[in-house]
Amino acid sequence: MAPQTRRRAFPNVIIERDTDSEQSSSEEDEEEEEEEDPQTVEEDERLVSDNAEKDEVGSEAKRKGKAPITISLKKVCKVCKKPGHEAGFKGATYIDCPMKPCFLCKMPGHTTMTCPHRVATEYGVIPAPHRNASNPLEYVFERQLRPSIRPIKPAYVIPDEVNCAVIRYHSRRVTCLEFHPTKNNILLSGDKKGQIGVWDFRKVCEKMVYENIHSCITNNMRFNPTNDEMIYAASSDGTVSCTDLETGLSLSLMNLNPDGWQGPNSWKMLYGMDINLDKGLVLVADNFGFLHLVDARSNNKTGEAILIHKKGSKVVGLHCNPVQPDLLLSCGNDHFARIWDMRRIEAGSSLYDLAHKRVVNSAYFSPLSGRKILTTAQDNRLRIWDSIFGNMDSPSREIVHSHDFNRHLTPFKAEWDPKVIVLWKVIHPESLAVIGRYISENYNGAALHPIDFIDVSTGQLVAELMDPNITTISPVNKLHPHEDVLASGSSRSLFIWRPKENSEPMEEKDKIKIVVCKTSEKKRGRKSGDDSDDSDNEAFNSKVKKFTSKKPDWKLSRCPQ
DNA sequence: AGTCGATGGCTCC
């Protein structure tokens, strides 16, 4: 076959401009009128190529000559690539592309700015028919059975002020948090690198991170209920670890990848984890849909893996019922949360399958009665089932909330407040949940991502927490089991929130409450003798200044060496 | 200041 010349000369270049921007020549205007749908440069090159091929055979094309390349300088929407509108940040407010469904509620016809769910979180939420069913008698009864329940306290004490923090505590983003069950000021944090931090937030500057427990993401941590100095952790490296918090010595209970890396199709990762105290079992679930059981006494794997979700799908959450531990709740990427009876669990034997429209990030029984279920799904909805003894065909309520996340973030999980709420002498146990928000809010000119407290019995937003210093998203949040304290993990940093109303005047020695950890991993090519912490502070402060003119309430300090 | 990379889930074929 004779070789064909595709292009003999580079075609003309025509530049399109916005009519309201710079001047256009009359020739260009004509071209613009002919061009109904402006193309990007790449698309035009493709068209040119097509046209050039036609040149070889088409007489009309020959008469017209080379098709010109059109470089469009018209402003187009970065989301839908169409002209006439733009998506993106205007100052601290994000403008959605109107051609797309609402980013918040996923319905077409409006954008996030005008979404009724943004105006009122409880919009469209049907109040539960028996939401005040828990009566004082029941509470007294419950206290009799469970004397560990704290005394009655005022309603909704929200920890709403950053009390202390460590900026860049971890070297990668925080993935999970856990409060020590008996030492009230100890917070454990896992990160994407597989490390586990043990932080005493009364002694802010004392940083301790165990580095050699896992080789990648720490997905879940649980304290050993019989020995609260031991912590179990499940990781994407396919192992379950048991670590002594005093010594940092770690034991691997199970390794699902004994032959090492054989490619992504066979590498097993562990996500969901919980402990069944009655049976002395550590339960973990993998990314292929299987549940694995480890005997907590012998630290050995027991029995065969059980398929509890769609084969090949990730099981991200496990939770044993706090009152009846034989009831297991699981959730995963097959869009289901499932309830199981541990006494006779096998593939397909679930008691209930709770359907969701998208991946379920988390599913938790309510912490006191274990009767309610709260799930977080990637369709931007929290779902509440008011009673596991009632109708489980559909949730009692769906609350639209922004947590559909970017893949580079830790998945958002709504978590119950483990404490009891009393309002007007009526007990509202298990009604408060906390979850970070993905979409930002314009807060005095700053784009901040609040942490939301939601009354799940009504869908009402009770409080939204933000601080001008925290410009990153806070997907990981944990409420303290006894105190009015919230811990949040945002990017690599840890924050402790306490109620503003309870805050006492700080002593001078406590004023260094926000510390910046040294970034030691990489040198940035600076002169020796420079103080990296100072530059870190400057960088952080300049970032804050960029977002807000409001003076930060707290001051960045360097951790004493 | 701009670019790049890590990398999950969904849709389509």
Next chain:
DNA sequence: TGGAGCCCCTCGAC
């Protein structure tokens, strides 16, 4: 059922 391509209000390193 599996792979390609697309979606991208991130974050931090370079």
